[in-house]
Amino acid sequence: MEVEPDAELIAASLDDPERFGPLFDRHASVLYRYLIRRVGVDEAEGLLGDVFRIAFEKRSGYDPDRPDARPWLYGIATNLVAHRRRSEARRLDAVARLLGTVPTIDGAASGSDPTAERAAGRVDAEAGWPHIADAVAALPAGERDALLLYAWEDLSYAEIAEALAVPVGTVRSRLNRARAHLRELDVVSGR
Amino acid sequence: MDDDLERLRRLRPDRVEPDDPPEPAVFVRMKEQLMSQIATYEPEASIGATSDLYPRLAYADQLAAIEHLERVFQLHEIREARMDHGDHVLAWLRIGSGIVMLGPPNEEVHRIVSPRDAGATTVQMMVYVDDVDAHYARAVAEGADVTMALEDAFYGERRYEATDPEGHRWHFAERFAHIAARGGTVPEPQPEQDC
Numbered sequence: 001m002e003v004e005p006d007a008e009l010i011a012a013s014l015d016d017p018e019r020f021g022p023l024f025d026r027h028a029s030v031l032y033r034y035l036i037r038r039v040g041v042d043e044a045e046g047l048l049g050d051v052f053r054i055a056f057e058k059r060s061g062y063d064p065d066r067p068d069a070r071p072w073l074y075g076i077a078t079n080l081v082a083h084r085r086r087s088e089a090r091r092l093d094a095v096a097r098l099l100g101t102v103p104t105i106d107g108a109a110s111g112s113d114p115t116a117e118r119a120a121g122r123v124d125a126e127a128g129w130p131h132i133a134d135a136v137a138a139l140p141a142g143e144r145d146a147l148l149l150y151a152w153e154d155l156s157y158a159e160i161a162e163a164l165a166v167p168v169g170t171v172r173s174r175l176n177r178a179r180a181h182l183r184e185l186d187v188v189s190g191r
Numbered sequence: 192m193d194d195d196l197e198r199l200r201r202l203r204p205d206r207v208e209p210d211d212p213p214e215p216a217v218f219v220r221m222k223e224q225l226m227s228q229i230a231t232y233e234p235e236a237s238i239g240a241t242s243d244l245y246p247r248l249a250y251a252d253q254l255a256a257i258e259h260l261e262r263v264f265q266l267h268e269i270r271e272a273r274m275d276h277g278d279h280v281l282a283w284l285r286i287g288s289g290i291v292m293l294g295p296p297n298e299e300v301h302r303i304v305s306p307r308d309a310g311a312t313t314v315q316m317m318v319y320v321d322d323v324d325a326h327y328a329r330a331v332a333e334g335a336d337v338t339m340a341l342e343d344a345f346y347g348e349r350r351y352e353a354t355d356p357e358g359h360r361w362h363f364a365e366r367f368a369h370i371a372a373r374g375g376t377v378p379e380p381q382p383e384q385d386c
Contacts, residue, residue, distance in 0.1 A: 017229045024222050032213055037204045045217060046267075052225045054271055056232065080270060086258060095204045132198060151199045182195040 006069035010062045020056050027073050028052070035077055037152060039087040047084075051077045066162065071155065075163035078145050089137040096133035128185075135185045143178035146171050242290045245283075246314060249296040249303040250357050253280040256293055259356055260284055263333040264318075264363075265326060266291070286318055306358030315352075315360045322373060323349050323365035330363075343367075343378050 004012075006023060013020035031051055035044035054076050055069075062072065081088060136144060145164060149155045157175075161168040200206070250256035257280075260266040266284040274281040279295040296304045306312040320326045327341045330353055338360065339352035350364035367377040 017232065018226070020229055021222070021226055024218075024225055028218055028221065029213065032217070033205070045221070049221055049224055050267075050270070052221075053228050056225070056229055057271065083254075083257060083261070083268060083270065086262065091204065092202070095202060095207050098207050099202065129202070132202060136199070136202070147199065151196050152203045179195050182199065 005067035007062070007064045007067045010059050010069065011064055013056075013059060017056070020059065023055070023069060023073075024052055027070055030070065031073055031077050034074065034153060035081070038081045038091065038148065039084050040091045043084060043087055047077065047080050050080055054080075071159040071162040074149060074153065074155065074159075075165060078149070078163060082141050082145070085137075085141070092133040092137050093130065096129040099129045131185060132182070135182055139178055139181060142166075143174045143181070146174040147178040150175060242288065245290040245292055246316070247292040247294060247301075247303065248314075248316075248359050249305045250293055250359075251296060251305045251307065252357070253282060253293055253295060255356060257282055257284065260291075260293075263330050263335045264353070264355075264361060265320075265329065287320065289318065291316065306360075307356075309358075312358055312360055315362055317362050318364070320363050320365055321369075322375075323351070323363055323370075324375065326363055327351050349377075 004022075006026070009019050009022055028048060032044055032048050035047050035051075039047065051073060055073055058076075062069070066072070136147070139147065142164070146160055149160045149163060150157075155163065157168050157171050160171045164171070166174075248256075257268055261268060261284070264286070266286045269283045269285055269290075272283045281292065281294045283290055283292050296308065298304060323341070330351075331337065335353040336355070337351060337353045339350070339362075341349065341351040343349050344364075347367045348364045349367070349370060350362060352360060352362045354360050370377050
């Protein structure tokens with residue numbers, strides 16, 4: 001059986017609201033993880049409910065030419081995160097401190113020798129993970145949103161543009177500015 | 192050349208500390224909630240539909256106020272209602288069945304001021320919550336300026352009061368009957384007094 005694109009479900013839900021339900025099944029898990037990454041698990045659950053409630057209430061404005069609703073849902077979630085800057089900063093700070101004390105579990109980013117990994121972890125702590133977290137937290141919200149959607153969520157430029165409701169050129173310039181900020185910091189703490 | 196992004200990728204929280212896989216029950220519960228919201232949704236319902244009477248509070252720093260009210264007092268902004276006018280914001284927040292509106296001080300048209308500037312407040316927000324013990328614990332943990340500690344009031348409610356960053360005073364309460372119904376302990380009824 002053909003799977004109906006999100007856009008068709010959304011269109012159908014205008015007359016038959018229950019048709020909106022499968023959108024939750026398709027996207028809730030990804031968005032929940034996104035929210036946990038950005039504000040922590042305590043607030044993520046409540047926000048997840050808001051994302052889908054707001055999406056439902058705004059569904060008549062959905063662009064039917066976009067079959068996949070995920071970027072749109074990312075955009076709603078990102079808007080909600082924008083008002084939890086303090087939770088977000090706390091979350092980043094906690095992660096940065098952890099990075100200094102536990103070996104990374106991301107195999108791609110490290111070798112296989114656990115001693116070396118731990119040593120690298122210590123070096124990372126000294127190299128200033130907390131400073132990087134601070135820098136990310138201090139970025140203008142638009143830049144931070146674009147940057148994290150790109151680096152953490154692996155969205156394309158076009159998807160980020162859709163999520164944040166800005167032109168692709170704006171996504172590109174936000175990413176450039178954000179990366180310039182982070183590179184500056186590297187120079188400062190690079191020794 | 193991608194070094195800066197590589198560091199950022201390593202900062203992704205679940206790469207540092209793997210999340211437990213989300214509890215399936217979370218999704219079941221959330222979906223049920225969504226479907227019931229969908230079933231009862233009324234497109235024509237406006238913000239005011241929940242409450243035909245709601246206060247408008249003045250804050251010099253509206254965004255700080257929203258952040259505080261959500262984090263410390265567990266109000267919930269109706270995000271899609273927010274009106275951002277550049278130099279100020281109008282916002283509506285919900286708690287239970289109640290709504291407050293907040294905006295900037297406006298002495299010319301509305302003659303309302305932030306209590307911080309007035310040096311006094313003439314209104315107190317009275318709020319019933321589902322579990323005042325938990326509400327109090329959260330507020331304290333989040334650094335609330337508690338102006339009356341949690342106590343059992345003689346008229347049959349547990350209550351506390353706290354002042355927000357600009358001096359609006361908030362009173363949170365739960366009726367003894369409600370506390371007992373959720374399995375909490377409440378004071379023994381006092382013998383009737385002669386009067």
